[in-house]
Structures are given as C-alpha cells and as structure tokens.
Amino acid sequence: MPNGKTVLIVMGVSGSGKSRIGKLLSEKLSRPFFDGDDFHPEANVKKMSAGSPLNDEDRKGWLVALNKLAVEHKDKGAIIACSALKKNYRSLLRAGMGNCMEFVYLDGSFELIKSRLEQRKGHFMPLNLLKSQFDTLEPPSKAITVSIDETPAKVVKSIIKKLND
Numbered sequence: 001m002p003n004g005k006t007v008l009i010v011m012g013v014s015g016s017g018k019s020r021i022g023k024l025l026s027e028k029l030s031r032p033f034f035d036g037d038d039f040h041p042e043a044n045v046k047k048m049s050a051g052s053p054l055n056d057e058d059r060k061g062w063l064v065a066l067n068k069l070a071v072e073h074k075d076k077g078a079i080i081a082c083s084a085l086k087k088n089y090r091s092l093l094r095a096g097m098g099n100c101m102e103f104v105y106l107d108g109s110f111e112l113i114k115s116r117l118e119q120r121k122g123h124f125m126p127l128n129l130l131k132s133q134f135d136t137l138e139p140p141s142k143a144i145t146v147s148i149d150e151t152p153a154k155v156v157k158s159i160i161k162k163l164n165d
C-alpha cells in the first residue's frame with residue numbers, strides 16, 4: 001500500500017459509491033474489501049429500513065466493530081467502506097491505527113447522489129434518509145477527497161494517483 005497507509009476507509013453519505021468504488025479499489029490494490037453495511041446490528045438495519053436515521057448511540061457499537069476490523073488488518077491492509085460522517089466517528093475508527101489509516105472521501109452533490117439512489121435496486125437504505133445523511137456529514141479536512149462525478153474507473157484512478165502523490 002502506498003505511503004504505509006494500510007487501511008483505507010472509503011467514506012461518504014449513502015449512495016456516494018462506497019461499495020462500488022471500494023470494491024474496485026480493493027481489486028486494483030489487491031487488498032481485501034469489507035462493507036460496513038454488513039457489520040450493522042440487525043436493529044440498525046431495521047431502523048434505517050423503516051426510514052429513521054441512526055443516532056450517535058446506534059452507531060457507536062458499529063464503529064467500534066469496524067475499528068476492531070481495521071486494527072486486525074493493520075499489517076495486511078484492507079479497504080473498508082463506512083459512512084464515517086462525523087469527525088468523532090472518524091476518531092473512533094482510527095483508534096490504535098495512527099498513521100496507518102487514511103480516509104478517502106467520496107464527494108458529490110445531493111442531486112447527483114439522489115439521482116443514483118433513484119436507480120439503485122435491492123438496498124435497505126431508503127432515499128428519504130439522504131437529507132439526514134447530508135445534515136449529519138462533517139466533511140473531513142484531512143482526507144483524500146475525490147469527486148464522484150466521473151465513471152467509477154476514473155474515480156478509482158484519481159484515488160490511486162492521490163495515494164501515490
């Protein structure tokens with residue numbers, strides 16, 4: 001992994017492309033991919049499916065689980081998709097990782113992401129939670145930031161270029 005950043009957290013609001021871009025990036029970098037969605041307790045998935053946003057308390061255990069996963073992959077490396085919307089969530093994710101963790105922020109407008117979510121099928125996250133995702137988001141100041149208004153291949157290329165800079 002470039003720069004010794006072994007664990008990359010691909011972050012952003014729902015529908016920003018964390019799963020799609022994260023998987024592609026993991027193939028290019030030959031690192032395992034983990035989707036944060038798969039680590040939510042059932043209660044969280046039920047809550048989101050019912051149209052209610054998660055609160056700090058709901059997210060705490062989930063973030064701790066993803067931090068554990070990151071620490072376990074500190075040597076071998078991994079790509080983890082996680083919304084990581086707030087600064088203090090990112091601190092929780094980084095615990096024990098220091099400089100080995102890097103955040104990759106998928107930056108896009110409400111309108112662009114809304115239009116992609118309208119096309120997406122078979123996912124528990126309802127479109128009406130997108131506004132609360134943006135309201136909760138504290139955009140990171142220290143992250144590799146890429147515009148998602150490009151094809152997935154171009155987005156990944158741009159991430160890899162920035163990782164190598």
Ligand SMILES: Nc1ncnc2c1ncn2[C@@H]1O[C@H](COP(=O)(O)OP(=O)(O)OP(=O)(O)O)[C@@H](O)[C@H]1O
Pocket residue numbers: 012013014015016017018019020021037081083116117119120121123125148149150151152155
């Ligand atoms: N750069 C892109 N260009 C076109 N479509 C994209 C791009 N990135 C993602 N998509 C599509 O947009 C939709 C949302 O992407 P994806 O499911 O990866 O987002 P996500 O951030 O993982 O969402 P969630 O947090 O809700 O799981 C998907 O249908 C995906 O295929």
Ligand SMILES: O=C(O)[C@H](O)[C@@H](O)[C@H](O)[C@H](O)CO
Pocket residue numbers: 013014015036037054059082083084085125
């Ligand atoms: O922090 C959150 O509100 C959640 O993590 C959501 O972002 C979902 O996990 C995901 O985006 C839906 O698929």
